[in-house]
Amino acid sequence: MALYTATSLKSELNDRGWRLTPQRETILQVFQNLPKAKHLSAEELYHLLQGEGENISLSTIYRTLKLMARMGILRELELAEGHKHYELNQPYPHHHHHLICVRCNKTIEFKNDSILKTGTKTAQKEGYHLLDCQLTIHAVCPACQRALLPI
Amino acid sequence: MALYTATSLKSELNDRGWRLTPQRETILQVFQNLPKAKHLSAEELYHLLQGEGENISLSTIYRTLKLMARMGILRELELAEGHKHYELNQPYPHHHHHLICVRCNKTIEFKNDSILKTGTKTAQKEGYHLLDCQLTIHAVCPACQRALLPI
DNA sequence: AATTGATTGTGTATCATTCTCATTAGAGAG
DNA sequence: CTCTCTAATGAGAATGATACACAATCAATT
Ligand SMILES: [Mn+2]
Ligand SMILES: [Mn+2]
Ligand SMILES: [Zn+2]
Ligand SMILES: [Zn+2]
Numbered sequence: 001m002a003l004y005t006a007t008s009l010k011s012e013l014n015d016r017g018w019r020l021t022p023q024r025e026t027i028l029q030v031f032q033n034l035p036k037a038k039h040l041s042a043e044e045l046y047h048l049l050q051g052e053g054e055n056i057s058l059s060t061i062y063r064t065l066k067l068m069a070r071m072g073i074l075r076e077l078e079l080a081e082g083h084k085h086y087e088l089n090q091p092y093p094h095h096h097h098h099l100i101c102v103r104c105n106k107t108i109e110f111k112n113d114s115i116l117k118t119g120t121k122t123a124q125k126e127g128y129h130l131l132d133c134q135l136t137i138h139a140v141c142p143a144c145q146r147a148l149l150p151i
Numbered sequence: 152m153a154l155y156t157a158t159s160l161k162s163e164l165n166d167r168g169w170r171l172t173p174q175r176e177t178i179l180q181v182f183q184n185l186p187k188a189k190h191l192s193a194e195e196l197y198h199l200l201q202g203e204g205e206n207i208s209l210s211t212i213y214r215t216l217k218l219m220a221r222m223g224i225l226r227e228l229e230l231a232e233g234h235k236h237y238e239l240n241q242p243y244p245h246h247h248h249h250l251i252c253v254r255c256n257k258t259i260e261f262k263n264d265s266i267l268k269t270g271t272k273t274a275q276k277e278g279y280h281l282l283d284c285q286l287t288i289h290a291v292c293p294a295c296q297r298a299l300l301p302i
Numbered sequence: 303a304a305t306t307g308a309t310t311g312t313g314t315a316t317c318a319t320t321c322t323c324a325t326t327a328g329a330g331a332g
Numbered sequence: 333c334t335c336t337c338t339a340a341t342g343a344g345a346a347t348g349a350t351a352c353a354c355a356a357t358c359a360a361t362t
Contacts, residue, residue, distance in 0.1 A: 019328045019339060042318080057342045062319060069289075070253055076289075078229040082350080083318055099273055102221055108277060112269050119288045122250055122261055128290035131253060135286045137270045138220075138227075139279035170308060170359050193349080208311045213350060233319080234349055 003091070004028060004073055012071065023056045027064050031074060031088045037109050039077055039085035072131040080105050080138075089132055092116065097134055101141035154242070155179060155224055163222065174207045178215050182225060182239045188260050190228055190236035223282040231256050231289070240283055243267065248285055252292035 004012075009028055010020035030045065040048070042061050049056050065086050068074040075089040080100050095116050099108040112135070119133030155163075160179055161171035181196065191199065193212050200207050216237050219225040226240040231251050246267050250259040263286070270284030 014329075017329095017339080021328070021340065023341075055342095059320085059343075060341055063340080066319095099277060099279060101279065102282060110273055112273070114265060115269065115286060118263050118266065119286065122263070123288055123290045126250060126259060127293040128250060128252065128288075129296055130288065130290045132289040133286065135266065135270065135284065137274055137279075137281065138283040139274045139281045142278040145280055165360075168308080168360095172309065172359075174310075206311095210312080210351085211310060214309085217350095 004032075009073070023060050024064055024067075026054055026056065027061070028068070028073070031086070034087070039079065039087045039107075041081075041083050041085050043083070045086075070131070075132045075134060077134070078136070079107055097136070099137040099139060101144055102138050103140055103144040103147075106141050106143075155183075160224070174211050175215055175218075177205055177207065178212070179219070179224070182237070185238070190230065190238045190258075192232075192234050192236050194234070196237075221282070226283045226285060228285070229287070230258055246284075248287070250288040250290060252295055253289050254291055254295040254298075257292050257294075 006020070006025050006028070009024065013020050013024070026049070027045070030048065031040070034040065042058065042065055045065070046056070046058050046061050049061075065074060065076075065084075069076040069086065072089055074086045077085040077087065077098065079085050079098065080102060092113070096109045096111045097115060099110060100106070115135050116133055120130055123130040123133075157171070157176050157179070160175070164171050164175075177200070178196070181199065182191070185191065193209065193216055196216070197207070197209050197212050200212075216225060216227075216235075220227040220237065223240055225237045228236045228238065228249065230236050230249065231253055243264070246264075247260045247262045248266060250261060251257070266286050267284055271281055274281040274284075
């Protein structure tokens with residue numbers, strides 16, 4: 001839940017006996033430059049990088065996304081499309097949550113400061129080290145309500 | 152987010168032109184009789200039913216779980232094991248959330264009334280019809296913190 | 303009881319993610 | 333700067349969860 005630079009990423013990796021690689025640095029940069037409310041799947045990130053001439057293998061993409069999520073650098077989102085999405089795990093002023101239509105998958109971000117407080121307090125009370133805290137609301141959007149039935 | 156009986160399930164299905172089948176009724180019952188804090192994956196439900204002599208195909212299990220989640224009868228949980236888990240979607244006094252250790256997957260349930268209020272209000276403000284609202288906290292449990300490194 | 307189309311079961315297909323392993327290359331030591 | 337150690341990468345194969353196709357069945361409505 002902190003802001004990362006290549007340098008701070010490197011020291012955090014090295015502290016654990018791991019290494020900063022060009023691939024990891026590049027992937028972090030992509031997420032840092034991502035427009036607001038944009039989420040990337042592994043496949044999407046892979047193609048985005050291909051488009052920029054960066055040839056990072058899909059295996060490495062998957063490994064890096066998982067690693068960074070477990071370090072608390074990225075958050076892993078289950079946005080109802082059958083595969084995970086990732087975004088930067090940002091602290092307080094930018095921390096937000098997701099409202100998802102289960103029919104059309106339209107997703108809205110919203111903020112609520114008390115939720116992060118609840119998450120922090122709960123983790124602390126149980127002695128857990130907090131990585132991420134996300135409220136996910138599953139619902140049916142207005143358009144899909146009007147479109148009747150289809151599940 | 153309501154309490155279901157075979158009868159109310161039937162009428163809600165029929166209202167949409169769908170049918171109450173023995174399989175659907177059985178699956179609902181399983182969830183209604185599940186011990187507190189117990190979550191089931193499709194595969195687990197399948198084997199549980201097999202053990203009770205109920206032969207419901209895995210396809211039907213998957214279809215029914217998805218259907219009931221989209222009806223708001225069950226909630227679909229992403230508990231970090233690589234596959235979905237389901238539990239009854241219960242209203243206020245029993246509504247709860249999950250604190251998950253990303254390393255050992257240990258999961259703790261906790262309650263917090265204000266979260267459901269936030270979810271309800273947010274959905275309402277956007278004109279969404281609320282199905283489920285869950286706070287998921289990803290963290291590292293005390294035991295895994297002591298066990299150093301391993302991601 | 304007859305009709306209709308939703309639902310089921312079986313087998314197969316798909317797709318996201320992980321694994322294997324030979325090769326490459328960070329990081330720290332000297 | 334060079335050497336050593338071992339973490340990380342890339343390519344492809346393997347895995348596993350879930351969806352799909354379709355013929356047979358059966359729940360609801362008349
Ligand atoms: Mn977001
Ligand atoms: Mn639960
Ligand atoms: Zn929608
Ligand atoms: Zn743990």
